Amino acid sequence: MVMEPQNIYSLCPATILRVLPQIQDHRLFQLQLDDEETRQQFKHSPGQFIEVSIFGAGEAPISITSPPTRNATIEICVRRSGKLTQALFQLGKGSRLHIRGPYGRGFPVELFKGKKLLLVAGGLGLAPLRSLLLYALDKRDEFDDLTLMYGTSSPDTVLFKYELLGLMDRSDLQYLYSVDRDDEGIWKQYVGVVTGLFDRASLSAQDTYAVLCGPPVMYRFVVERLLTLGFPRQHIYVSLERMMKCGVGKCGHCAIGDKYCCTDGPVFSLDELEHIPEAL
Numbered sequence: 001m002v003m004e005p006q007n008i009y010s011l012c013p014a015t016i017l018r019v020l021p022q023i024q025d026h027r028l029f030q031l032q033l034d035d036e037e038t039r040q041q042f043k044h045s046p047g048q049f050i051e052v053s054i055f056g057a058g059e060a061p062i063s064i065t066s067p068p069t070r071n072a073t074i075e076i077c078v079r080r081s082g083k084l085t086q087a088l089f090q091l092g093k094g095s096r097l098h099i100r101g102p103y104g105r106g107f108p109v110e111l112f113k114g115k116k117l118l119l120v121a122g123g124l125g126l127a128p129l130r131s132l133l134l135y136a137l138d139k140r141d142e143f144d145d146l147t148l149m150y151g152t153s154s155p156d157t158v159l160f161k162y163e164l165l166g167l168m169d170r171s172d173l174q175y176l177y178s179v180d181r182d183d184e185g186i187w188k189q190y191v192g193v194v195t196g197l198f199d200r201a202s203l204s205a206q207d208t209y210a211v212l213c214g215p216p217v218m219y220r221f222v223v224e225r226l227l228t229l230g231f232p233r234q235h236i237y238v239s240l241e242r243m244m245k246c247g248v249g250k251c252g253h254c255a256i257g258d259k260y261c262c263t264d265g266p267v268f269s270l271d272e273l274e275h276i277p278e279a280l
C-alpha cells in the first residue's frame with residue numbers, strides 16, 4: 001500500500017540502520033522509517049521502488065531490494081553514479097534522509113504463485129530481483145520450481161556474494177552464475193555471457209514465468225533466447241529503467257511510447273511492450 005500523504009511529494013524521514021559495502025561503488029543501505037505509524041503502513045511488492053531524497057542533492061528512484069516478508073526495514077542497493085548517490089555514500093549508520101513511495105507496478109507475484117519461476121539478473125539488476133527471490137524463498141511452498149541465473153562482468157563484481165553462497169546449499173533452488181571474464185582463473189562456475197547459462201539449465205518453457213532485470217543489452221539477447229525456447233511472450237516480464245523525476249506519473253520524463261515507466265511499470269510483460277520496439 002502506498003503511503004498517502006496529502007501532498008503526493010511529501011517526504012517521510014528515515015534513518016540508516018546499517019551500511020554494508022558490496023563491490024566497488026555499490027553499497028547496501030538498510031533504512032528504517034522514523035514514524036512508527038508510517039512504518040506499519042509501508043507495504044511494498046517486489047519490483048517497486050522508492051524515491052530517495054537528500055536535501056541539497058536531490059532525489060533518485062531506487063529499487064527496494066528487501067522482500068515484503070521482511071519489512072521491518074527497507075533495503076536498497078546503490079551504485080555511486082551521480083549527485084544523489086554521491087551524497088548518499090557520504091552518510092553512515094544513524095544518518096537521516098527522506099523517502100517517498102513505494103511506487104510503480106512490481107512483479108505480479110499473485111500470478112506467479114503455484115508456477116515455475118526463472119529469474120535472470122545482470123549486474124545491479126539483481127537488486128529488484130533479490131526482493132522477488134527472497135520473497136519466493138520465504139514463501140517457498142507457494143511456488144513451483146525456482147531458478148536463478150545471475151551474470152556479472154567478473155568475479156569481483158558479484159553482488160550479495162555471501163548471501164548467494166548461502167543459497168548453494170538449497171536443494172529447492174536451481175542457481176546458475178556466470179561471469180563474462182575471469183582473468184585470474186578463480187571462477188568455478190560458467191565463464192561467458194549470461195545467455196550461455198541456458199544450455200546448463202533445466203527449464204520447461206510452457207509453464208515457466210521468466211523475469212528479467214539487467215543492462216539493456218542483456219534484455220535483447222535473453223528475450224531472443226527465451227522466445228526461441230518457446231516461452232510465451234505473456235510469460236516474460238522485464239523491469240525497465242528510465243530517467244525519472246516525479247515518480248508518480250505527472251512529469252512525463254519516463255515515457256516509453258504511450259506508457260510511463262514510473263506508474264505503468266517499471267515491470268512490464270513482453271506482451272505489453274509489443275507495440276513499443278524501442279522499449280528494449
Ligand SMILES: Cc1cc2nc3c(=O)[nH]c(=O)nc-3n(C[C@H](O)[C@H](O)[C@H](O)COP(=O)(O)OP(=O)(O)OC[C@H]3O[C@@H](n4cnc5c(N)ncnc54)[C@H](O)[C@@H]3O)c2cc1C
Pocket residue numbers: 049058059060061062063064076077078079080081082083084085086124127128240241242243244266
Ligand atoms: C525504477 C528504477 C529503479 C532503480 N533502481 C536503482 C537501484 O536499485 N540502485 C541504483 O543504484 N540505481 C537505481 N536506479 C538508477 C538511479 O535512479 C539513477 O542512476 C539515478 O540517476 C542516480 O541518481 P544520481 O543523482 O546519483 O545520479 P545523476 O546525477 O542523475 O547521474 C546519473 C548518471 O548520469 C550521468 N550524468 C549526470 N549528469 C550528467 C551530465 N550533465 N552529463 C552527462 N552525464 C551526466 C552520471 O555520470 C551518472 O552516470 C533505478 C532507476 C529506476 C528508474
Ligand code: FES
Pocket residue numbers: 243244245246247248249250251252253254255260261262263
Ligand atoms: S517520472 Fe514523472 S511521469 Fe514518470
